[in-house]
Amino acid sequence: MDAVPSSSLLARYDGNLPRYTSYPTAIRFSEAVGSAEASCWLEEIPAGEALSLYVHVPFCDELCGFCGCNTSVVRSESARTSYGDLLEDELHRVTKLIPVPAQGRPPISHLQFGGGTPTTLPEAVFRKLFAQLHAAFDLLPHTEVSIELDPRHFEPQMAHLLAELGFNRASLGVQDIEPRVQQACGRIQSFEQTEACVVAVREAGIASVNIDLIYGLPYQTAESVQVTALRTASLRPDRIAVFGYAHVPWKAKRQQMMPEQALPDRDARIAQRAMIDATLREAGYVPVGLDHYALPHNSMAASVREGTLKRNFQGYTTDAARYLVGIGASAISSLPGGFTQNIVNVAAYREALEKNTGLPVARGVACSADDRVRGALIERLMCDLAVDLGVFGPDDYAAEKERLLQFAQDGLVVFDGERVSVTEAGRPFIRNIAAVFDRYLPKAGAGPKQHSQAI
Numbered sequence: 001m002d003a004v005p006s007s008s009l010l011a012r013y014d015g016n017l018p019r020y021t022s023y024p025t026a027i028r029f030s031e032a033v034g035s036a037e038a039s040c041w042l043e044e045i046p047a048g049e050a051l052s053l054y055v056h057v058p059f060c061d062e063l064c065g066f067c068g069c070n071t072s073v074v075r076s077e078s079a080r081t082s083y084g085d086l087l088e089d090e091l092h093r094v095t096k097l098i099p100v101p102a103q104g105r106p107p108i109s110h111l112q113f114g115g116g117t118p119t120t121l122p123e124a125v126f127r128k129l130f131a132q133l134h135a136a137f138d139l140l141p142h143t144e145v146s147i148e149l150d151p152r153h154f155e156p157q158m159a160h161l162l163a164e165l166g167f168n169r170a171s172l173g174v175q176d177i178e179p180r181v182q183q184a185c186g187r188i189q190s191f192e193q194t195e196a197c198v199v200a201v202r203e204a205g206i207a208s209v210n211i212d213l214i215y216g217l218p219y220q221t222a223e224s225v226q227v228t229a230l231r232t233a234s235l236r237p238d239r240i241a242v243f244g245y246a247h248v249p250w251k252a253k254r255q256q257m258m259p260e261q262a263l264p265d266r267d268a269r270i271a272q273r274a275m276i277d278a279t280l281r282e283a284g285y286v287p288v289g290l291d292h293y294a295l296p297h298n299s300m301a302a303s304v305r306e307g308t309l310k311r312n313f314q315g316y317t318t319d320a321a322r323y324l325v326g327i328g329a330s331a332i333s334s335l336p337g338g339f340t341q342n343i344v345n346v347a348a349y350r351e352a353l354e355k356n357t358g359l360p361v362a363r364g365v366a367c368s369a370d371d372r373v374r375g376a377l378i379e380r381l382m383c384d385l386a387v388d389l390g391v392f393g394p395d396d397y398a399a400e401k402e403r404l405l406q407f408a409q410d411g412l413v414v415f416d417g418e419r420v421s422v423t424e425a426g427r428p429f430i431r432n433i434a435a436v437f438d439r440y441l442p443k444a445g446a447g448p449k450q451h452s453q454a455i
């Protein structure tokens with residue numbers, strides 16, 4: 001179990017930090033990188049290299065007060081269908097740029113639909129998109145094909161459609177099962193709805209299930225999150241993601257409706273985290289990185305054992321692909337030259353596609369050689385909780401090693417020669433430890449708030 005850190009330790013490492021789903025992080029993205037760079041970088045992908053493809057759908061059936069994602073409720077079937085047309089159009093443009101191997105089509109090793117709630121797309125859109133995907137790409141036999149679901153709005157026939165299309169993993173939002181917490185968050189979801197959704201996807205043949213939980217929500221206590229963790233574990237999802245509530249009302253305007261006076265303070269948050277950690281370990285789950293748990297037989301637990309876990313914009317993943325191509329409004333791509341992000345606003349994304357023949361890219365960042373080394377180092381720290389600086393050029397990190405001495409004194413890291421390992425006590429502080437290697441992070445207090453609470 002994560003021991004509960006003392007108040008003084010928490011105070012020392014308090015602050016707002018990136019989640020390090022990329023390095024450089026999204027705050028470095030600028031309009032200096034746009035459609036032209038994205039096109040060149042897609043053309044630089046080596047022919048035949050297995051890719052990861054992400055499809056973003058920014059629609060939901062209902063909005064939740066805590067949600068930090070840029071989503072909206074779109075009820076009209078024709079509007080949902082017409083977004084499908086935009087995805088097809090973008091996919092077509094992207095496909096034309098990716099080099100084709102001498103034999104066959106570019107391979108895909110990982111395909112993810114995320115949002116929002118991608119099941120808001122009509123069946124006909126799914127079918128057309130998959131026909132286009134199969135015509136353009138070679139979906140490898142072990143490709144993980146995953147999708148995010150909202151159990152409050154999920155019918156068994158959707159599970160059958162997804163299984164038929166080849167989805168083999170489903171990720172369900174739960175967050176918390178306590179009625180008072182759900183009320184405060186504007187997300188009412190009975191345990192029976194969650195259970196019915198798990199049963200429906202499994203019966204349809206979608207073998208792997210993930211459930212998302214959140215701690216740090218209004219009215220949560222260590223005791224209440226224990227109940228949520230126990231009941232969630234009773235459904236035996238293969239993976240459980242446990243996110244700390246990111247309260248960023250300056251960015252996610254809908255969070256301004258959240259009852260701030262009922263938010264747990266820093267000490268209560270960390271106690272909740274520790275309680276969920278103990279409960280899930282006791283229930284047989286293996287901790288993965290900062291915020292995931294997996295059953296020992298699951299591929300994510302195996303990737304922890306083998307040191308092959310990866311981290312990308314969707315969080316922890318077993319996806320080994322070097323390049324990620326994102327399509328849809330706000331989708332982020334990780335390409336040979338750097339990162340790009342599509343236009344976030346759906347109307348503006350549509351306008352860009354209708355107005356010109358380029359890619360609907362809003363911003364991005366080119367990666368320098370130093371960015372790549374630091375990015376790889378931070379990824380290993382976030383995934384393995386250890387990094388061998390000897391591999392990354394130890395002489396270049398003298399200042400960082402010095403800053404880590406404080407972490408070592410606090411029992412959060414240990415040194416073994418050039419190897420830095422995060423202790424179990426240090427696990428909740430991985431973002432702080434990774435931040436030591438982030439050369440772009442503004443000094444504490446400098447500039448506007450951009451990130452969520454680190455712990």
Ligand SMILES: C[S@@+](CC[C@H](N)C(=O)[O-])C[C@H]1O[C@@H](n2cnc3c(N)ncnc32)[C@H](O)[C@@H]1O
Pocket residue numbers: 060066067068069115116117148149150151172173174175212213214243244245246247
């Ligand atoms: C993009 S949502 C998709 C899930 C699906 N739409 C649903 O709600 O059931 C993925 C997950 O992000 C997490 N999430 C959203 N807003 C968050 C926030 N402010 N802080 C922490 N986690 C958040 C929730 O756990 C949510 O299940």
Ligand code: SF4
Pocket residue numbers: 059060061062063064067068069071115116117150173
């Ligand atoms: S948590 Fe899921 S359903 Fe709720 S607003 Fe966010 S994406 Fe939509």
